[in-house]
Amino acid sequence: MSIHSEANLDAELHAHGDTHGHGSYRSYLVGFLLSVILTAIPFWLVMAHPIASAGVTAAFVIVFAALQILVHTVCFLHVNSEAEGGWTLMAYIFTAILLIITIAGSLWIMYHLNSNMMPSMAAQAANSL
């Protein structure tokens, strides 16, 4: 393409709403304070056992993790619908969907393998004896 001067490149770097790393003190501090709270609560829930049921505690811990990931995405990674014409957000959502399918799908399938397949295999083994 054409020869770019340094100032021209600098303008280009900023022209497209490339807001990666272009937060303000406010956004970093808000993100940090929210993260501290969203980290401290799940550690406290697990270490001090304020909730008797392990299942309920686990659900709360997962919810706090999801919230903290959102806080980091918005305040630190600066993902929004304007950055890069919305493509960072699209890639992020696509990745999140694949991630959830991969992890939840693997756990679901393997859980059923353990609980459903093993007894029949044991029965087959018993029949063949």
Add this chain to the structure above:
Amino acid sequence: MATVTEQTLPDPTFHLVEAHGHEHGSGGGTLLGFWIYLMSDALLFAAVFASFGVLSSAYAGGPTPREIFELPLVALNTAILLVSSITFGFAMLAMEPGKVRSTQAWLLVTALLGASFVAVELYEFGSLIAEGATPQRSGFLSGFFTLVGLHGLHVTAGIVWIFVMLAQIGQRGLIVANKRRLMCLGMFWHFLDVVWIGVFTFVYLLGVLR
């Protein structure tokens, strides 16, 4: 025919007109490309998280998470990584107006925090192995060392990258290319903190609850 068209359209264009100037060089393309790399790295982590999840109760008669994990140590490491995220943010804020010394100082603080994170993690690995909880002991421990070790390797790579950037800033100052590299490094560093949220939640907290 052609003359008629030129008369009716004062400024004819013979190509697709995009919304705004897309003749940009390296800037936007690099950042978006690096973002796509991070997303594919996230999918790599998803595969390792999935295998850890599948193996997470395969103790093979060996130690369980409750017996071997020390949550205060994990909380310390979480705090170190979280503070390193905001110190990198301060480096980015110092970079924008071109404050070289301040950027270098915040980058150095971030690198030292990252190094202490890796040091605490290596100490944890060392004491686990000394207790006999080695990667070979059970499927759970293989998955644990693979997942946490992979994250630790990423942090180590990030620290090396920070020192490379410190050398480049020292040589050439905050030129546009260095600013672009720092923006990529910043995305990488914050991304690792996001992955760590998954690690401390799914490996440590939910492991101890199990």
